[in-house]
Amino acid sequence: MEGNIFQYGFIIKGLLGAVFASITAGLAGTYIVSRRMVFLSGGITHASFGGIGIGYFAGINPVIGAAVFGILSALGVEYLSVKQKIREDSAIGILWAFGMAIGIIFIYLTPGYSPNLMSYLFGSILTVTNADIIALGIMSVILIVYFGAFYRTILYISFDESFARTYSLYVDVFKYITTALIALTIVLNIRMAGIILVLSLLTIPPNIAMIFTKVYSKIILWSILAGFIGTSTGYVISYYAGIPVGATIIFTLVIIWIIIKVIYQIIRVLNKERTNKQE
Amino acid sequence: MSYLLEMYSLSASYGTNMVLHDINFKVNESDFIGVIGPNGGGKTTLLKVILGLIKPSGGKIIFNNDLINGNSIGYLPQISTGDINYPVTVADVILSGMMISKRIISRMSVSDKKRAQAVIEELGLSGMADSSLNELSGGQLQRVFLGRAIIGNPKLLLLDEPGNFVDSTFENDFYEKLRDLNKRMAILMVSHDIGMISAHVKSYACVNRELHYHPSSEISNEQLLAYGCPVQLITHGEVPHTVLKIHS
Numbered sequence: 001m002e003g004n005i006f007q008y009g010f011i012i013k014g015l016l017g018a019v020f021a022s023i024t025a026g027l028a029g030t031y032i033v034s035r036r037m038v039f040l041s042g043g044i045t046h047a048s049f050g051g052i053g054i055g056y057f058a059g060i061n062p063v064i065g066a067a068v069f070g071i072l073s074a075l076g077v078e079y080l081s082v083k084q085k086i087r088e089d090s091a092i093g094i095l096w097a098f099g100m101a102i103g104i105i106f107i108y109l110t111p112g113y114s115p116n117l118m119s120y121l122f123g124s125i126l127t128v129t130n131a132d133i134i135a136l137g138i139m140s141v142i143l144i145v146y147f148g149a150f151y152r153t154i155l156y157i158s159f160d161e162s163f164a165r166t167y168s169l170y171v172d173v174f175k176y177i178t179t180a181l182i183a184l185t186i187v188l189n190i191r192m193a194g195i196i197l198v199l200s201l202l203t204i205p206p207n208i209a210m211i212f213t214k215v216y217s218k219i220i221l222w223s224i225l226a227g228f229i230g231t232s233t234g235y236v237i238s239y240y241a242g243i244p245v246g247a248t249i250i251f252t253l254v255i256i257w258i259i260i261k262v263i264y265q266i267i268r269v270l271n272k273e274r275t276n277k278q279e
Numbered sequence: 280m281s282y283l284l285e286m287y288s289l290s291a292s293y294g295t296n297m298v299l300h301d302i303n304f305k306v307n308e309s310d311f312i313g314v315i316g317p318n319g320g321g322k323t324t325l326l327k328v329i330l331g332l333i334k335p336s337g338g339k340i341i342f343n344n345d346l347i348n349g350n351s352i353g354y355l356p357q358i359s360t361g362d363i364n365y366p367v368t369v370a371d372v373i374l375s376g377m378m379i380s381k382r383i384i385s386r387m388s389v390s391d392k393k394r395a396q397a398v399i400e401e402l403g404l405s406g407m408a409d410s411s412l413n414e415l416s417g418g419q420l421q422r423v424f425l426g427r428a429i430i431g432n433p434k435l436l437l438l439d440e441p442g443n444f445v446d447s448t449f450e451n452d453f454y455e456k457l458r459d460l461n462k463r464m465a466i467l468m469v470s471h472d473i474g475m476i477s478a479h480v481k482s483y484a485c486v487n488r489e490l491h492y493h494p495s496s497e498i499s500n501e502q503l504l505a506y507g508c509p510v511q512l513i514t515h516g517e518v519p520h521t522v523l524k525i526h527s
Contacts, residue, residue, distance in 0.1 A: 034366050152387065156375040160361035163427075166330050166354050167378050214366045214411040 013133060014235045020136035021192050021201065022227030027143045028185040029202035029227075030209070030220045031178065035158045040077055042199050043092035044183045047073035047099030049195055052120050053106030062120065063132070066187045069099060074183035075176055123194030123246025132191045139188050143181060147220070154178060155216050192231075193246040204253040205230065211264050230256055281343060282307050283435050283465055284329065289338035291321070291328050298324045302338070302490045308434060310465040311457070313480035320487035322469040323357060326437045329467070330354060343434075353433035353464070355424055357440050363412040369423050370395050370408040376427035398426045402456070421453070429460060436460060438468040454479050 032041045048070035055065030073095050081088040107117060119127040147154065157164045157174050164171050186198055193201045209222030234249030241248070282305045291299040298321040306312065314322050327333040328340065330352060342351075353376070361372070373395045374387055399408055402422040412420060421441065428436060441453065457466060458479040468480065483493040 036362070152375070152378065155367065155371065156378060159365045159367050159372070159375070163354070163356060163361065163375070164378075166332060210366065215368060215409070216366050216371070219366055 013128065013130070014239070015232065016133050017128060017136065017192055018228055018231040018235055020133065020140045021189055021231050022205070022224045023140040024136060024143055024185045025189060025201045026205055026220055026224035026227050027147050028182045029206045030216065030223055031154070031158065032182060033203055033206040033210075034216065034219070037182075038199065038203055039089065040074070040092055041182065041186060041202065043077065043096045043099075044070050044074045045186050045190070045195055045199055046096045048183075048187050048190065049104075049120070050099035050102030050106075053103030053110075057106040057110045063135070063187065063191065066190065067184055070183040070187045071180045073099065074179045078175060078179045119194070120190060121194050121196055122244050123190070123192050123197060124244065128191050132188070136188050136192075139185060143185065146177075146181065150174065151217070193249060197246045197250045200250045200253065201227065201231070204250070204257055208253075208257050208260060211260055226253070226256065282341075283310075283343045285341045286328075287339050287341075289328065289335050289340055291324050291333055292336045293324075297336070298488065299328070299486075299490070300488050304484065304490050304492060306435065306465055306467065308465050309461070310467075311461045311479060311481040312465075312467050312484050313482070314467055314469045314484045314486055316486040322486045323439055325486055325490070326354070326439055326467070326469060329435075329437060351431075351433055351435065353428035353431060353436040355421075355428045355436070355438045355441055357469075361412070363415075363420065366411065368409050368411060369404060369415070370399065372412065372423050373398055373426040373430055376430040394430060395426075398430050402426050403452070418453075425453075425456070429464075433464055436464050436466045438466065440469055 032038055048066035051065030051067065051069030052062040053065075054069075055062035058065075077088065077091055077095065080086050080091050118124070153168070153170075153174060157168070157171050158178075161171060161175075186202065189198050189201055192198070205223035205227040206219055208226040209219040212222055213219055230253035231249050234252040235245055237243075237252065238245040238248035284306050286302050286304040289299065289302040289304075290297060302325070314325065316322055324333060328335055361367075370392070374391060377387065377391055377394075396408065399405060402425060404419060404422055404426070407415070407419065412423070415423065425441075428438075438457075457468070460466065461479070467484075485491040485493070
């Protein structure tokens with residue numbers, strides 16, 4: 001047996017990571033899925049790679065570089081779409097590739113080999129530091145407080161922005177703050193699931209939740225639960241099978257989604273047949 | 280008599296394009312005014328000026344204190360911009376009309392929820408409080424948005440072409456409902472469909488860059504010249520109609 005203490009710490013780290021990832025991804029994911037911002041979120045995710053590259057090159061924490069890049073690009077797209085001077089999907093597409101290009105250039109220019117690069121692309125629980133877990137924990141608290149305090153305002157603005165403008169002067173403030181928090185959530189979860197896969201961590205749980213409910217607050221709760229089941233199961237499988245954790249988590253979540261969807265359909269068909277027979 | 284709002288030589292523009300010019304207009308608390316005129320004539324702009332979404336480029340608009348404090352103006356937009364596939368319930372949408380008098384951080388109280396329930400029943404949406412919008416018919420959807428406009432008990436209700444998405448079976452009920460509401464609030468109803476404006480309207484405001492007010496229920500063929508081309512009313516008889524006086 002290997003050292004128990006190492007194993008114990010590793011499990012705690014994984015468990016806390018799963019809890020915080022599910023909370024942050026559940027809250028942020030419900031917002032982006034219902035506001036149809038999934039593509040924008042993909043743009044933010046990939047643009048943040050530019051920050052990672054610059055972080056490596058400049059010798060600062062790449063997560064900080066990614067956070068700055070992610071937030072700026074998110075606010076930029078939100079701003080451009082408000083002004084409607086540019087096609088939003090094109091802007092996102094350009095941003096997406098531009099961020100990746102900057103990242104690749106700066107990592108190429110950085111002397112020496114970057115062993116952790118793959119962990120940013122695909123995620124790795126092995127390279128997740130205590131600081132990463134703490135940051136995700138703080139992010140969870142911030143999001144819970146923010147969504148708890150402003151639940152209705154956030155819900156109504158994202159449901160019908162132009163109507164909200166007739167009674168609230170703060171529509172843009174809320175949109176920008178929420179978008180910045182979403183960007184930060186994505187960047188912090190990159191350490192868990194990787195740039196390429198993190199978006200699914202946000203989008204699959206709300207889609208599982210929406211099978212059961214159409215009430216916003218319940219979608220959030222179900223998303224967090226589904227996210228936790230998916231991440232913790234994926235984590236355990238990845239540990240024993242020795243495969244990358246990000247890919248395992250996403251694979252698990254999609255399998256859960258498919259199974260629930262199929263079961264739900266079968267139940268619906270059976271219910272229909274039963275009521276038909278009764279008639 | 281105290282007016283809910285008064286406009287004096289008011290004008291409004293989009294950039295250099297003046298949409299409303301020299302508007303003098305008053306609304307009192309029992310008014311039910313049909314706002315008619317051609318597309319692009321400035322009807323919706325007039326509502327947006329009242330809502331404060333567009334600042335007048337000239338002249339002034341004076342609101343009665345009732346309109347400034349608390350629940351003031353209810354608004355039913357032309358087409359709902361809300362995404363009907365958004366995960367939001369009927370009760371939630373109606374409650375969102377309360378936000379006008381709420382601080383951004385406050386939660387809905389039990390009395391707010393009771394009020395939402397009362398509005399739901401008043402508008403014939405009983406049992407649908409927890410339905411999502413994509414389960415509703417067009418007429419039900421419109422009643423939900425009307426509920427959102429009236430839950431705050433506004434003194435003034437603005438309706439922007441409500442006929443556009445009313446289903447015909449509900450249309451009569453809808454205008455009956457407006458007549459009831461008019462007992463407790465003034466109504467300003469925009470319609471481009473002059474032939475189909477409700478008989479419950481008490482007076483008319485013709486808007487085509489300028490505004491001509493017809494205090495009583497009168498109508499004129501000349502008034503239709505606001506359309507910029509000769510038009511006529513087509514009916515099969517027996518339809519009550521009103522003739523307004525020529526614009527002076």
